Amino acid sequence: MNKLSLHIEDHETSILVGRDMFTRLEQIKKRKLIILIDENVYKFHGAKLADRECIIIPQGEKQKSLTYVEHIFREMLKMEADRTSFLLGIGGGMVTDLAGFVASTYMRGIDFGFISSTLLGQVDASIGGKNGVNLDGYKNMIGVIRQPEFVWCDLDLLSTLDHSELVSGFSEVIKYGAIRNKELFEFLEENYSLILRKDPSALEYIITQSASIKIDIVQNDVSEMGERKLLNFGHTLGHAVEKLSGMLHGEAIAIGMTLATRLSTKLGSLSVHDASRLINLIEASGLAIDTNIGFDELYETLLKDKKRSGENISFILLRNIGEAYIHKISLDSLKTALNDLH
Ligand SMILES: NC(=O)c1ccc[n+]([C@@H]2O[C@H](COP(=O)([O-])OP(=O)(O)OC[C@H]3O[C@@H](n4cnc5c(N)ncnc54)[C@H](O)[C@@H]3O)[C@@H](O)[C@H]2O)c1
Secondary structure, eight states, X not given: OEEXXXXXXXXXXXXXXXXXXXXXXXXXXXXXXXXXXXXXXXXXXXXXGTTSEEEEEOSSGGGSSHHHHHHHHHHHHHTTOOTTOEEEEEESHHHHHHHHHHHHHGGGOOEXXXXXXXXXXXXXXXXXXXXXXXXXXXEEEEEEXXXXXXXXXXXXXXXXXOHHHXXXXXXXXXXXXXXXXHHHHHHHHHHHHHHHTTOHHHHHHHHHHXXXXXXXXXXXXXXXXXXGGGXXXXXXXXXXXXXXXXXXXXXXXXXXXXXXXXXXXXXXXXXXXXXXXXXXXXXXXXXXXXXXXXXXXXXXXXXXXXXXXXXXXXXXXXXXXXXEEEEEEEHHHHHHHHHHHO
């Protein structure tokens, strides 16, 4: 079991990476504990929640909506949840984003926590306090920043996760190595096949390392004005690919990271050798490095990205493996550079 903690102002979130987290439910000493869980996670692991009050929702991103929030509020009312109740989200990023938002707004806010059940959730979505829902096709348009009491990353739950979901989460782990931790990156190069076979100790190591990086960056930049932008490595283009292709988040980010890596070499900061190492790792783990989406369509979608400010865009590039930086680039220059790469 590895213990981490995230400190924001006077609030501490305890983050655990380990096994058998359902046995910890007894520790939640609240008058009423309500669990929000999706049908997939419940199907595989719900037997352990037999005598608990659960709100079971369909799986999938569609549920991250205001309509569903209303549905969950009503279920909580029926269960007589009050301000002393506790909402526990058990699931991937969809469930934890939704649970955090519901808990932050129900009766002006009740306490909440997560048992994170996907690799993407454990290394990214459950950490940092961003909670919210989508609106009219725009992701995470409505939301709040509020920290959970705890995040328990349960390695046992990953045993039932689809391979494609695991690989999608792995893409974010590659990102952490690329932007911040060369040692982690080298571990991934040597052990990716072990990790993708769900070896528990390899998973425990990469989740702990990734979560620590996210904690460190979030703590240093709560208002998201500086360092936190580094977490967007591969995301500006990746979001456009995700929107246009319907690929899983991490799959699209892998394509975004490949383009950002090539751009880093083109603009002079990253050696060809390091760029090849990164792209080789992405490919070796089974992630695509290219897309057949046309350049114009990709560029138009990128322009709508919320990170754009005026005629410039903040793009995350690499200097070395383990070292990223924010590069402000004019839209014209970006268009030319990307067109050359595409
Ligand atoms: N809040 C943040 O900072 C942040 C960061 C990144 C992503 N996100 C959000 O996270 C979401 C994506 O997260 P995700 O990839 O975990 O998606 P998800 O929660 O939709 O889970 C993916 C699929 O895996 C299934 N699943 C989950 N755990 C399982 C398990 N243990 N065994 C078997 N199946 C399981 C789910 O039912 C679902 O079908 C998006 O909504 C995204 O916007 C949030």
